[in-house]
Each structure stands twice: as C-alpha cells, then as structure tokens.
Amino acid sequence: MIRARHLIAAGVAAAAAIAPAAGQFRRMPPQVQPKLVGIDALRAEFFAQSGGDTVYFGGSSVILGAPAKAILMAQARWLRRHPEIVVSIEGHAEAADTRDHALAIGARRAEEVRDFLILFGVPAAQMTATSWGKERVAVAGNSEAAFAANRRVQTVLVR
C-alpha cells in the first residue's frame, strides 16, 4: 500500500516535469483518438469493462460456460451502475442449424443470458431479449470455425 502511494506521487511529479515540454507542441494538430460521445462512448466503456459484449456457446448448447459467465458478471456490474441504459440481448445460431431451429436456439440463448443478468441484479425492465437465428452471421461460411463464431449472444446497448 505504501509502495503504491509512492508510485502515484512519483507519477504526478513526472507529469509535472514534462508539462512545459508538452506545451511547446501546442500548435501541432491533435493526434489523439477521436473522442466517442453519447451511446458510442458508453458502448466502448461497456465493452472494455466487461471484457466484451458477446458470449459464445459450444456445439448445439444453450448452456453458459465459465468464460461466458465471467463476461456476463462484468456486464451485470456495469449495467447496475447504469440503470438509465436499456440493452437488447440478441441471440444468434450457426448456419448449420436449420432456419427455424436456429431462430429458436438463438431465442433460448438470449433468454439464458437475460436470466443470468437478472440473477446478478440487473432489473428485468432494463433488458429485452430477441433472436436473429442465423440471419446475421458474424463469420460467413460452412467451416466449424465460422459456426463457432456465430453461436453467440450479443448485449447491445440501445440507449
């Protein structure tokens, strides 16, 4: 703890030391990343702090694995801090599923995620769940890698 405080102090001192130097380049065009505002900024923050906005499923499964649960717990923490945000939980299935089965599997996966988020304290009213079936594939093609990339649920910040 003491060590940490020392480090912070050193950091501040260092920043102060270089401040005049930075001032010399004031007329240079800004080369920082474009600043995200509004929903885009929130989406970026949500993505960064949750470790992702998408969780993946194995095989024909609708069961959440440990990596998916870790991401969803982080998503739940973020969503509890932002009760003003409404999210759409969107389930997807792989192209190898038949059309209507994909639609139902996507809906089941979305519902599993929604139930998990509710379990971790996100109010139900903050979320809607829906399915895209296999209509919005993330990766096209008939390979197992493409199938795996499409067995997913994305938590989309709506507003």
Added chain:
Amino acid sequence: MRRAPLALAALGMAAAAPALADPAATVIAVPPLSTPTDTKVEGGGTTLGIAWQATQLIATDLRATSELYPVGPDQKDFYSYPEVTAPGFQRWRAKGVKALITGFVEARSDGRLTVGCYVYDVDKGRELGRKGFVVSPGDWRRAAHKCSGLAYSAVTGAPDIFDTRIAYVAESGSGAARTKKIALIDSDGNNQATLTKGDSFVITPRLSPGAQTIAFTSFSGGTPHVELINVDSGERRPLLSGNGMTFSPSFSADGKRIAFAMMQGINSDIYVIGTAGGAPRRLTTAPGIDATPSFSPDGTRIVFESDRSGSPQLYIMNADGSDQRRLSFGSGWYSAPEWSPNGQWIAFTRRTLEGRRVGVIKADGTAEKILTRGTADEGARWAPSSRELVFQRSDASGRQALYRVTLDGEEPRVVATAQDGSDPDWSGVVD
C-alpha cells in the same frame, strides 16, 4: 400479382378414362398444335405461330419429367384441325408411341384465344382427357402448361406441376447491406416478382393452398413474428396481435388453419389458429423446442420437430395435440419436416457430421432415404405431384440457391432465380 383463374372453354363431353397402366417413361408424341384458320393476334404473331411455340413449351415441360418421354415436336408431323379429335393412331403406333397429345389454337372474336388439348392412349385408340382454355394472347404459356399438366396427369395419375409457382426469399447484398425479400417465380423459371421491399428481414414464406396468401416470419420491429401477405394487393397483417415471438407458419390443405410455433421464455411450442382469426390453441407442452409443424393432407395429423429427447427429431401427433409419437430414430438431427400432398411421405432435413442433407421417410417411419449429397442442403418442400422437392443449397461461401430433386434420387437441378434464393415453398396447381 396472382394470376386470374383461366377461363375454361367447353370442349364437349370429356370421356372418362382410366390412366395408362404403366407410368414408367411413357413415350408421348407431341406433334404441332393445329389452328382452324391462321389468324393475326393482338400483340403480334398468328395463331399458327403461337400453336408452334406452345407445342415446343409442352415438349419442354414433359421432357423435364422422369415419367414421360416426348417425341417431337417436328413440323413434319402437322395435322389438320379435324384430326385434333380424330387422330390417325396407326401412324403413331408404327413409331412405337404410347400416348399422343393434340390440340389447337383458335382466335376468338373478342381478341382472345381458345387453346384446346386432347390426350390419347395410342394402343387403345382412346381419349384419356381433354381441356380447353380461353386466354389473352400474352397468356398462351399458361394454357400450354395446362396442356402439359393434362398429359402428365392422364399418363401418371398424379397431379401435375407445370402451372405452379414457387415462393422463396430473394437475397442480395452482404453484411449490414444484406436484404431479404419475399419473391415468387413460376416453377418453369418465368414471371419473377418480389412482394416485400426488403426494409426488414423475412424468412420461410409459406403459400396458402390457392397461392392467394403467403404466411412468413418477419423481423420488423425487432421480434420475429408471423405475418400474412396478400399476393394480389401486397397487404400485410400480423397473425397474432401480441408481442410474442412466433415462427414456422404452415397452412392446412384446406387453407382454414395455420399451425405455427411460439416462443415463451426458453420454451417453444406448437399452436394452431383459424386463418380467419380466433384464439390460438396450444398443442404441445414439452420442455424444449417444438417447431416446424406441417399438416397431413387430410388435416387430421401434424408432423413437427422437437428436441425433447435431447436432439431435434421428427414427431407426429393428432391435430388436437393428442398421441404424440416419435417418428425418426437415426443418428444426428432431423428437422423441418413437410408432409407430402399425397400423404405417403414426410420430407425432412437431416444433419450429421457429413453436413445437412434432404431426405424423405414414410409417415409410418419406414423407408427413409437421403436424396442429396451436399454439405449444406435444407428446407425441402413438396411439389404438388409428391414426386419432387424444392430445397435450398448453400455453397462454401454461404451463397444460397434453389434446387429441385426427384424422389428417384437423380442429381438435383438448379431453379434459376434472379438473385440468391433461400427458403423455397412450392404451391399447389394454380387454377
């Protein structure tokens, strides 16, 4: 966009006659249709010219079947107008022909055409059937298809497929720019039309028996739900008024009921509702996904898929939901069943480690056979003849096209569509 019913022309008493005994590749002569007087018609051409074009189309139609083998058309085989109803059978017997189609194209005083067709058993020198139609000159193709159908049905005893339509989803663009529209095409590849604008995704168009209405699943508004569209007016309405997720619509053969699936939580069940309205009735209650219902042609039973045993398999129940029995027991998944119009077969998509393929199984669970060898085939739907299926095949890049395959397992043939096509559905014969 739906075609008006063809006016039937009276051709006198049709002789009631049984179908020819042996339907295996019957040789049928298709000599040029006749005309009483070669007359100029509206829009260019003459009755004799149209008669020749119609003859060629009839031969093309019949050549596409596995049951009939057309001889001709050859312009040397012309015959006079009176010979339409009194053909020289001896001449055709000498050529080993078993069946004969004759007919005529005649200009009417109102500018339209009368097209008449006659089918004969050459050996017995007997008429098997006749049909006549009154059409505008631009509609001669439909009359020719009806003549092909007359010949096909007279020889095989099965309903014909020539004047039928295929509903499908026309796909274009990729990624976020991808659009999917409900489309219709004649089964011979003519008269392409789209019915929706592509502003929201649509899947699984299902034609009503007379092809006046299409039930489909729409993603407009975010939640997938079943809508109905009138083919003539383009008018759309949701099947149910609620906000629930509904999908897998399917008409009964009499057009009075629609079976569909509804998602509630993690559970999907089969429901049925009257086409005219009313309250939906729930037919299944098993946990898991019950979907893709299809009525038997007599309306008393429903085949559907369910993963209640762990993986999707086919089940049959009575139309009131009673007596649910498992039908398929093979390895892998069975999905998307459709009952054949003649009641004998159930088509399905089977998924194994080799991929998705299309097959059929008898309604009693026997005689299963896989008809295709692709890796991504699905969504087989019956032709009204119950002898052929249309399905969707994806290539390695995920592009989709429509194919048709016969029950005898010949190599599938492409159905040419203007854009990529998926989710086909074959209509009954359009009157």
